[in-house]
Amino acid sequence: xxxxxxxxxxxxxxxxxxxxxxxxxxxxxxxxxxxxxxxxxxxxxxxxxxxxxxxxxxxxxxxxxxxxxxxxxxxxxxxxxxxxxxxxxxxxxxxxxxxxxxxxxxxxxxx
Amino acid sequence: xxxxxxxxxxxxxxxxxxxxxxxxxxxxxxxxxxxxxxxxxxxxxxxxxxxxxxxxxxxxxxxxxxxxxxxxxxxxxxxxxxxxxxxxxxxxxxxxxxxxxxxxxxxxxxxxx
Numbered sequence: 001x002x003x004x005x006x007x008x009x010x011x012x013x014x015x016x017x018x019x020x021x022x023x024x025x026x027x028x029x030x031x032x033x034x035x036x037x038x039x040x041x042x043x044x045x046x047x048x049x050x051x052x053x054x055x056x057x058x059x060x061x062x063x064x065x066x067x068x069x070x071x072x073x074x075x076x077x078x079x080x081x082x083x084x085x086x087x088x089x090x091x092x093x094x095x096x097x098x099x100x101x102x103x104x105x106x107x108x109x110x111x
Numbered sequence: 112x113x114x115x116x117x118x119x120x121x122x123x124x125x126x127x128x129x130x131x132x133x134x135x136x137x138x139x140x141x142x143x144x145x146x147x148x149x150x151x152x153x154x155x156x157x158x159x160x161x162x163x164x165x166x167x168x169x170x171x172x173x174x175x176x177x178x179x180x181x182x183x184x185x186x187x188x189x190x191x192x193x194x195x196x197x198x199x200x201x202x203x204x205x206x207x208x209x210x211x212x213x214x215x216x217x218x219x220x221x222x223x224x
Protein backbone atom coordinates (compact mmCIF):
# COMPACT_ATOMS: atom_id res chain seq x y z
CA UNK A 1 0.00 0.00 0.00
CA UNK A 2 1.10 3.54 -0.65
CA UNK A 3 2.01 5.32 2.54
CA UNK A 4 3.95 8.35 3.75
CA UNK A 5 5.29 8.33 7.30
CA UNK A 6 6.53 11.33 9.22
CA UNK A 7 7.66 9.80 12.49
CA UNK A 8 7.85 13.04 14.46
CA UNK A 9 4.71 15.00 15.30
CA UNK A 10 6.77 17.76 16.89
CA UNK A 11 10.39 18.76 16.47
CA UNK A 12 11.95 21.47 18.60
CA UNK A 13 15.40 22.93 17.89
CA UNK A 14 17.34 26.04 18.79
CA UNK A 15 18.08 28.81 16.32
CA UNK A 16 21.25 28.05 14.39
CA UNK A 17 21.06 24.30 14.98
CA UNK A 18 20.74 21.84 12.10
CA UNK A 19 17.31 20.45 11.48
CA UNK A 20 16.13 17.28 9.77
CA UNK A 21 12.48 16.43 9.26
CA UNK A 22 12.08 12.79 8.41
CA UNK A 23 9.88 11.36 5.70
CA UNK A 24 9.69 7.70 4.76
CA UNK A 25 7.47 6.29 2.09
CA UNK A 26 6.11 3.01 0.87
CA UNK A 27 5.61 2.73 -2.87
CA UNK A 28 6.53 0.01 -5.32
CA UNK A 29 7.25 2.19 -8.35
CA UNK A 30 9.02 5.50 -8.93
CA UNK A 31 7.22 8.12 -6.86
CA UNK A 32 7.28 11.86 -7.04
CA UNK A 33 7.94 13.43 -3.65
CA UNK A 34 7.04 16.88 -2.33
CA UNK A 35 7.46 18.90 0.83
CA UNK A 36 4.75 21.40 1.68
CA UNK A 37 4.86 23.99 4.45
CA UNK A 38 2.18 25.87 6.35
CA UNK A 39 3.27 28.91 8.35
CA UNK A 40 1.03 30.23 11.09
CA UNK A 41 -2.16 31.72 9.64
CA UNK A 42 -0.96 31.21 6.06
CA UNK A 43 -2.04 28.85 3.34
CA UNK A 44 -0.37 25.55 2.70
CA UNK A 45 2.27 25.96 0.00
CA UNK A 46 4.84 23.94 -1.85
CA UNK A 47 8.32 24.13 -0.37
CA UNK A 48 10.19 21.86 -2.75
CA UNK A 49 9.89 18.75 -4.92
CA UNK A 50 12.48 16.10 -5.55
CA UNK A 51 12.39 16.39 -9.31
CA UNK A 52 13.62 19.98 -9.16
CA UNK A 53 16.63 19.16 -6.96
CA UNK A 54 16.54 22.72 -5.67
CA UNK A 55 17.21 24.48 -2.40
CA UNK A 56 14.41 26.68 -1.11
CA UNK A 57 14.86 28.93 1.94
CA UNK A 58 18.00 26.93 2.73
CA UNK A 59 16.13 23.62 2.80
CA UNK A 60 17.14 20.62 0.71
CA UNK A 61 15.73 17.13 0.38
CA UNK A 62 17.24 14.16 -1.39
CA UNK A 63 15.26 11.18 -2.55
CA UNK A 64 16.91 8.00 -1.27
CA UNK A 65 15.27 5.12 -3.10
CA UNK A 66 17.27 2.52 -1.22
CA UNK A 67 16.02 3.74 2.15
CA UNK A 68 12.71 4.98 0.68
CA UNK A 69 13.21 8.32 2.37
CA UNK A 70 12.92 12.00 1.47
CA UNK A 71 14.19 13.81 4.54
CA UNK A 72 14.11 17.61 4.65
CA UNK A 73 17.26 19.25 5.94
CA UNK A 74 18.56 22.68 6.79
CA UNK A 75 22.01 23.31 8.25
CA UNK A 76 21.08 26.34 10.36
CA UNK A 77 17.48 26.73 11.50
CA UNK A 78 15.89 30.17 11.76
CA UNK A 79 12.95 31.23 13.91
CA UNK A 80 10.92 31.96 10.78
CA UNK A 81 11.20 28.28 9.85
CA UNK A 82 8.72 27.46 12.60
CA UNK A 83 5.77 25.90 10.78
CA UNK A 84 3.95 22.68 9.99
CA UNK A 85 5.68 20.58 7.35
CA UNK A 86 4.01 17.89 5.28
CA UNK A 87 5.66 15.30 3.09
CA UNK A 88 3.59 14.05 0.15
CA UNK A 89 3.91 11.39 -2.53
CA UNK A 90 2.38 11.03 -5.94
CA UNK A 91 2.60 7.68 -7.60
CA UNK A 92 3.72 7.39 -11.19
CA UNK A 93 1.44 4.53 -12.16
CA UNK A 94 -1.50 5.23 -14.40
CA UNK A 95 -3.35 8.49 -14.23
CA UNK A 96 -2.72 9.10 -10.54
CA UNK A 97 -3.60 12.69 -9.74
CA UNK A 98 -3.87 12.35 -5.97
CA UNK A 99 -1.22 13.00 -3.38
CA UNK A 100 -0.62 10.69 -0.44
CA UNK A 101 0.12 12.83 2.59
CA UNK A 102 2.07 12.29 5.77
CA UNK A 103 0.52 13.46 9.02
CA UNK A 104 2.89 16.39 9.29
CA UNK A 105 5.67 17.53 11.60
CA UNK A 106 5.39 20.74 13.57
CA UNK A 107 8.77 22.44 13.71
CA UNK A 108 9.46 24.89 16.51
CA UNK A 109 12.67 26.90 16.30
CA UNK A 110 13.47 28.46 19.64
CA UNK A 111 15.53 31.64 20.08
CA UNK B 112 0.51 33.78 -9.57
CA UNK B 113 -2.10 31.10 -8.99
CA UNK B 114 -5.04 32.19 -6.93
CA UNK B 115 -7.33 29.73 -5.19
CA UNK B 116 -10.15 31.51 -3.41
CA UNK B 117 -12.43 29.95 -0.85
CA UNK B 118 -15.67 31.84 -0.31
CA UNK B 119 -15.55 31.98 3.49
CA UNK B 120 -12.73 32.04 6.01
CA UNK B 121 -15.01 31.18 8.94
CA UNK B 122 -18.45 29.63 8.89
CA UNK B 123 -20.82 28.59 11.68
CA UNK B 124 -23.77 26.34 10.90
CA UNK B 125 -26.23 24.22 12.80
CA UNK B 126 -26.64 20.46 12.87
CA UNK B 127 -28.79 19.23 10.03
CA UNK B 128 -28.24 22.24 7.78
CA UNK B 129 -27.13 21.84 4.19
CA UNK B 130 -23.78 23.63 3.86
CA UNK B 131 -22.04 24.81 0.71
CA UNK B 132 -18.33 25.57 0.56
CA UNK B 133 -17.19 27.26 -2.62
CA UNK B 134 -13.77 27.30 -4.24
CA UNK B 135 -12.64 29.18 -7.34
CA UNK B 136 -9.27 29.03 -9.11
CA UNK B 137 -8.06 31.39 -11.80
CA UNK B 138 -5.36 29.36 -13.58
CA UNK B 139 -7.39 27.01 -15.77
CA UNK B 140 -6.31 24.00 -13.73
CA UNK B 141 -7.85 20.67 -14.61
CA UNK B 142 -7.65 19.13 -11.14
CA UNK B 143 -9.39 20.41 -8.05
CA UNK B 144 -9.45 18.90 -4.57
CA UNK B 145 -11.25 19.19 -1.26
CA UNK B 146 -9.47 18.19 1.95
CA UNK B 147 -10.21 18.45 5.60
CA UNK B 148 -7.40 19.21 7.99
CA UNK B 149 -7.63 18.07 11.60
CA UNK B 150 -4.93 18.16 14.31
CA UNK B 151 -3.01 14.91 14.39
CA UNK B 152 -4.77 13.57 11.29
CA UNK B 153 -3.04 15.63 8.62
CA UNK B 154 -4.82 16.26 5.33
CA UNK B 155 -7.52 13.83 4.32
CA UNK B 156 -8.91 13.90 0.80
CA UNK B 157 -12.69 14.14 0.61
CA UNK B 158 -13.28 14.40 -3.15
CA UNK B 159 -11.42 15.50 -6.22
CA UNK B 160 -12.33 16.42 -9.75
CA UNK B 161 -10.23 16.12 -12.88
CA UNK B 162 -12.63 17.80 -15.30
CA UNK B 163 -15.96 19.54 -15.47
CA UNK B 164 -18.74 17.28 -14.17
CA UNK B 165 -16.17 14.59 -13.33
CA UNK B 166 -15.46 13.61 -9.73
CA UNK B 167 -13.87 10.85 -7.73
CA UNK B 168 -14.21 9.92 -4.10
CA UNK B 169 -11.27 10.46 -1.85
CA UNK B 170 -10.56 8.77 1.44
CA UNK B 171 -13.45 10.18 3.49
CA UNK B 172 -16.39 11.03 1.17
CA UNK B 173 -19.18 9.97 3.53
CA UNK B 174 -21.52 12.83 4.35
CA UNK B 175 -20.18 15.00 1.54
CA UNK B 176 -20.89 15.61 -2.11
CA UNK B 177 -19.32 17.88 -4.70
CA UNK B 178 -20.24 19.80 -7.79
CA UNK B 179 -18.12 21.01 -10.68
CA UNK B 180 -20.26 22.70 -13.30
CA UNK B 181 -17.51 25.04 -14.49
CA UNK B 182 -13.80 24.40 -14.73
CA UNK B 183 -12.85 27.17 -12.32
CA UNK B 184 -15.33 26.31 -9.56
CA UNK B 185 -15.50 23.31 -7.25
CA UNK B 186 -18.14 23.18 -4.54
CA UNK B 187 -18.23 20.97 -1.47
CA UNK B 188 -21.65 20.19 -0.04
CA UNK B 189 -22.43 18.86 3.40
CA UNK B 190 -25.83 17.31 2.85
CA UNK B 191 -26.87 17.35 6.52
CA UNK B 192 -24.18 18.86 8.69
CA UNK B 193 -23.11 17.04 11.83
CA UNK B 194 -20.85 18.09 14.68
CA UNK B 195 -18.12 15.67 13.60
CA UNK B 196 -17.79 17.69 10.41
CA UNK B 197 -16.42 20.63 12.36
CA UNK B 198 -13.01 21.11 10.77
CA UNK B 199 -10.72 23.18 8.57
CA UNK B 200 -11.55 22.60 4.91
CA UNK B 201 -8.91 23.20 2.27
CA UNK B 202 -9.43 23.51 -1.45
CA UNK B 203 -6.57 22.96 -3.91
CA UNK B 204 -6.05 22.93 -7.64
CA UNK B 205 -3.34 21.68 -9.96
CA UNK B 206 -2.48 21.08 -13.59
CA UNK B 207 -2.94 17.58 -14.89
CA UNK B 208 0.85 17.05 -14.99
CA UNK B 209 1.69 15.21 -11.78
CA UNK B 210 4.98 17.05 -11.38
CA UNK B 211 3.09 20.28 -10.90
CA UNK B 212 2.23 21.19 -7.32
CA UNK B 213 -1.17 21.61 -5.78
CA UNK B 214 -2.07 25.21 -4.98
CA UNK B 215 -4.14 25.80 -1.88
CA UNK B 216 -6.72 28.29 -0.74
CA UNK B 217 -6.70 29.93 2.69
CA UNK B 218 -9.11 27.38 4.09
CA UNK B 219 -12.56 27.57 5.63
CA UNK B 220 -12.88 26.91 9.33
CA UNK B 221 -16.31 25.37 9.67
CA UNK B 222 -18.03 24.95 13.02
CA UNK B 223 -21.18 22.87 13.30
CA UNK B 224 -23.16 23.59 16.45
